[in-house]
Amino acid sequence: MHIFKNPHYNFVRWKWHAIALSWIIILAGVLVIWKKGMPKGVEFSGGTIVIVSFDRQPDIEQVRTALDRTIPGGGANAIVQQYGDPSQKRVMIRVHSAGAEAGGSLSATADLVTAALKQANLGNLQVVGTEIVGPTVGEELQTRGTLATIFALGGILVYIAIRFQFSFAVGAVVATVHDLLITLAFLAFFRYDLSLNVIAAILTITGYSMNDTIVIFDRIRENMRSMRRDNLETIINTAVNQMLDRTLITGGLTLLSVIALFFFGGEVLKGFAFTMIVGIITGTYSSVFIAAAIVVIWQGRKPMKAAPAAPAATSARKPGRSARAS
Amino acid sequence: MNKNLRWKIVTILLVFVVFFGIGAYPLMATRYHLPAPGWLMQHQLKLGLDLKGGVHLVLRVNTDDALKLTTTTTSEQLRESLRTANVPSTSITVEPPIKFRVEGVPPDRDAEFRRAADELAATNFDRNPGPNGSYEFTMKPTVARNLREQAVEQALQTIDRRVNELGVSEPSIARQQDDQILVQLPGVTDVARAKEIIRSTAILEFKLVEAGPNSSKDDLLKQYNGKLPGEMEILSGAAERGSTDSSTVYYVVRKIAPVTGQDLRSARQGLDENNQPAVLFELKPDGGRRFGKLSGENIGRYLAIVLDNRVISAPRLDGRITDNGRISGGFTTESANDLALTLRSGALPAGLSYLEERVVGPSLGADSIRAGVISSIVGLILIMLFMLFYYKLSGLNAIVALLFNLIILLGLMAYLGATMTLPGIAGFVLTMGVGVDSNVLIFERIKEELAAGRGVRASINAGFSRVFLTLLDTHVASLISAMFLFQFGTGPIRGFATTLSIGLFVNLFTSIFVSKTIYEIELSARQTPALSI
Numbered sequence: 001m002h003i004f005k006n007p008h009y010n011f012v013r014w015k016w017h018a019i020a021l022s023w024i025i026i027l028a029g030v031l032v033i034w035k036k037g038m039p040k041g042v043e044f045s046g047g048t049i050v051i052v053s054f055d056r057q058p059d060i061e062q063v064r065t066a067l068d069r070t071i072p073g074g075g076a077n078a079i080v081q082q083y084g085d086p087s088q089k090r091v092m093i094r095v096h097s098a099g100a101e102a103g104g105s106l107s108a109t110a111d112l113v114t115a116a117l118k119q120a121n122l123g124n125l126q127v128v129g130t131e132i133v134g135p136t137v138g139e140e141l142q143t144r145g146t147l148a149t150i151f152a153l154g155g156i157l158v159y160i161a162i163r164f165q166f167s168f169a170v171g172a173v174v175a176t177v178h179d180l181l182i183t184l185a186f187l188a189f190f191r192y193d194l195s196l197n198v199i200a201a202i203l204t205i206t207g208y209s210m211n212d213t214i215v216i217f218d219r220i221r222e223n224m225r226s227m228r229r230d231n232l233e234t235i236i237n238t239a240v241n242q243m244l245d246r247t248l249i250t251g252g253l254t255l256l257s258v259i260a261l262f263f264f265g266g267e268v269l270k271g272f273a274f275t276m277i278v279g280i281i282t283g284t285y286s287s288v289f290i291a292a293a294i295v296v297i298w299q300g301r302k303p304m305k306a307a308p309a310a311p312a313a314t315s316a317r318k319p320g321r322s323a324r325a326s
Numbered sequence: 327m328n329k330n331l332r333w334k335i336v337t338i339l340l341v342f343v344v345f346f347g348i349g350a351y352p353l354m355a356t357r358y359h360l361p362a363p364g365w366l367m368q369h370q371l372k373l374g375l376d377l378k379g380g381v382h383l384v385l386r387v388n389t390d391d392a393l394k395l396t397t398t399t400t401s402e403q404l405r406e407s408l409r410t411a412n413v414p415s416t417s418i419t420v421e422p423p424i425k426f427r428v429e430g431v432p433p434d435r436d437a438e439f440r441r442a443a444d445e446l447a448a449t450n451f452d453r454n455p456g457p458n459g460s461y462e463f464t465m466k467p468t469v470a471r472n473l474r475e476q477a478v479e480q481a482l483q484t485i486d487r488r489v490n491e492l493g494v495s496e497p498s499i500a501r502q503q504d505d506q507i508l509v510q511l512p513g514v515t516d517v518a519r520a521k522e523i524i525r526s527t528a529i530l531e532f533k534l535v536e537a538g539p540n541s542s543k544d545d546l547l548k549q550y551n552g553k554l555p556g557e558m559e560i561l562s563g564a565a566e567r568g569s570t571d572s573s574t575v576y577y578v579v580r581k582i583a584p585v586t587g588q589d590l591r592s593a594r595q596g597l598d599e600n601n602q603p604a605v606l607f608e609l610k611p612d613g614g615r616r617f618g619k620l621s622g623e624n625i626g627r628y629l630a631i632v633l634d635n636r637v638i639s640a641p642r643l644d645g646r647i648t649d650n651g652r653i654s655g656g657f658t659t660e661s662a663n664d665l666a667l668t669l670r671s672g673a674l675p676a677g678l679s680y681l682e683e684r685v686v687g688p689s690l691g692a693d694s695i696r697a698g699v700i701s702s703i704v705g706l707i708l709i710m711l712f713m714l715f716y717y718k719l720s721g722l723n724a725i726v727a728l729l730f731n732l733i734i735l736l737g738l739m740a741y742l743g744a745t746m747t748l749p750g751i752a753g754f755v756l757t758m759g760v761g762v763d764s765n766v767l768i769f770e771r772i773k774e775e776l777a778a779g780r781g782v783r784a785s786i787n788a789g790f791s792r793v794f795l796t797l798l799d800t801h802v803a804s805l806i807s808a809m810f811l812f813q814f815g816t817g818p819i820r821g822f823a824t825t826l827s828i829g830l831f832v833n834l835f836t837s838i839f840v841s842k843t844i845y846e847i848e849l850s851a852r853q854t855p856a857l858s859i
Contacts, residue, residue, distance in 0.1 A: 254759030
């Protein structure tokens with residue numbers, strides 16, 4: 001069974017369209033982040049989360065009014081949401097402040113929230129979870145998250161440069177950075193909080209997107225040996241077409257498992273699953289349209305190393321600096 | 327069936343049985359109450375706090391406190407030494423954390439001053455002379471660094487002792503950053519008490535009372551004409567029990583404490599003469615000697631028992647006390663117990679602040695487990711259905727490989743003592759998607775080879791051998807990013823990175839070795855090979 005029977009699409013020809021489309025999404029993302037800011041989870045912004053379980057269905061507005069009494073700034077500034085399935089009767093309350101870091105009073109705000117709810121006439125309630133993060137942790141995490149992503153990209157760049165050639169490494173890294181930017185843009189569009197789990201998903205996308213790109217590069221490398229007479233564009237197009245079934249099947253299957261996570265994985269993993277869904281789609285797209293296009297554009301500036309024009313190859317030199325013998 | 331193939335089958339079955347026994351079986355046994363022999367259960371997969379419920383605390387050791395203590399102590403010792411050496415009218419001011427300044431050393435006593443300073447402060451402090459007989463002492467950077475390091479290490483050990491005394495099962499106390507400590511207490515519900523016990527610095531000091539108690543600070547100061555002598559300080563404390571006054575009172579005490587909490591050998595909760603809860607303590611021999619001297623020389627005076635710079639009681643010294651004593655002062659049984667616990671485990675060298683506090687109730691954790699298991703099963707079923715539909719019998723091969731992958735992954739995680747967290751479950755789900763990719767790559771390659779007109783056997787061989795290098799490249803690249811993820815993350819994220827990395831290794835084994843062997847079994851069973859793909 002095949003999804004495509006002998007596909008011969010000219011993917012490279014659409015490279016400028018693809019790049020333009022990506023730029024539009026990325027710039028729209030930048031605009032949204034600039035106007036509305038990147039929503040940040042409590043790990044990054046600091047603050048207090050209290051998850052409360054009620055014995056009868058709570059009314060979100062009542063909870064908010066109850067908070068008005070004790071919380072600095074009132075309940076209007078707090079985020080009050082249904083947490084998990086409605087049948088669980090749980091509410092998440094997020095306040096942007098936490099108690100002072102010095103001393104033992106970090107949980108002061110959480111205590112205020114609990115006290116306010118207990119005073120209000122909302123039925124029996126139980127605090128099932130709290131999360132309190134002081135401002136120091138958030139700043140540290142931001143730095144470490146950014147560094148981890150940069151180092152991961154750098155590490156993979158070096159690895160591909162060694163195993164393939166430099167232009168491939170550039171293509172793979174550009175494609176991956178592209179995926180990260182698009183994912184961030186979608187997180188901003190759909191207002192998902194940047195949390196620790198989301199960062200984990202972003203780093204996973206780094207790996208996944210590379211993975212996808214490397215599979216296609218690997219076939220390009222193989223074709224460079226078997227199709228010496230053809231130019232780079234043809235070689236790349238052939239490789240992408242040959243791998244098209246695999247790309248779609250793998251992308252689709254991984255997507256299936258992440259979609260299962262999105263719908264059944266619970267509240268904590270929602271952000272993670274959403275990030276992965278976007279990342280897998282854009283990762284698949286970029287390995288077909290962006291990564292190879294970058295290689296073509298990068299190589300186009302220089303004399304073609306990979307595709308000798310004359311049919312009679314003057315020297316037995318291998319195309320490219322392919323690192324391994326077949 | 328040739329011998330080679332038989333060995334492969336035996337190996338695979340053995341691996342399966344072993345890892346199933348280590349990983350999946352104990353989980354199932356706990357869930358469905360199957361027989362569970364102890365030797366099998368000892369490696370049971372550890373669950374993270376987010377699944378099991380418990381308290382997760384990140385603390386920072388305020389290492390400045392330790393530096394400040396050293397600076398203050400040194401300056402006080404210098405003051406004493408200058409007094410005995412008759413160097414008059416000098417004033418010493420401490421600029422915390424690492425500096426103190428001496429002013430007004432008369433030129434004719436400069437030599438004595440220098441001798442005293444060399445003896446007491448030369449090892450830890452740099453001395454800079456200023457105008458008019460003033461000197462500035464600054465702690466040496468190496469000394470400061472060592473003190474900070476020691477403070478964190480000591481705090482780590484003290485917290486460890488305290489948590490152990492709390493009786494939490496499987497606590498984890500680890501250093502996280504330079505000055506941060508991560509404390510994880512599974513199953514603890516009384517968060518406030520745990521936090522207080524961990525955090526209380528529990529610096530116990532016995533200081534002689536010079537004046538007081540008095541409810542007004544100013545009245546006390548008047549006795550000294552508005553300015554305390556340098557060797558004395560004012561401390562606050564609760565009014566004596568039994569008096570009607572419940573407000574704060576003040577004492578003038580000597581700054582130097584001849585006996586401190588470091589001299590304690592043990593402490594426990596007991597009762598005082600009025601049958602009220604109290605803390606009973608015993609002193610080490612050396613401390614006992616000093617306590618004997620202190621109490622013997624000052625009979626009739628009052629001794630302040632100071633905990634974390636607050637006077638908790640100031641009893642009269644009625645006789646010489648050597649090796650044991652009692653602290654009473656309005657305790658409840660629990661607070662006396664907690665104080666005894668913290669005193670036993672030693673004082674913290676520096677104050678602690680909480681940076682992060684996370685409490686996961688057991689019900690929340692249970693929900694997460696359920697959600698994780700459901701999404702894993704749904705994902706697995708979807709993938710299996712697609713593989714069967716698209717690759718027919720070969721799809722079955724991929725499914726067997728995938729199930730092997732998951733069973734071995736669980737087993738390895740349990741064996742290595744890795745912790746399963748909620749993001750770890752996400753990693754598990756993701757491993758299914760990425761894991762099946764290896765099979766897709768191989769099958770697609772086999773299809774291409776078949777389309778190119780090769781025989782079944784040759785196509786299968788070519789499929790596996792050509793794809794091997796691709797798999798190597800993709801897996802190494804994924805490992806690189808997982809490695810940085812591990813570096814970056816704390817608890818739950820590390821669980822994710824661990825699951826992902828182990829999953830990658832296992833996947834190489836199952837997709838190449840297991841899948842290939844299944845094909846070989848199929849081929850060896852038939853005379854004219856045909857492939858359902």
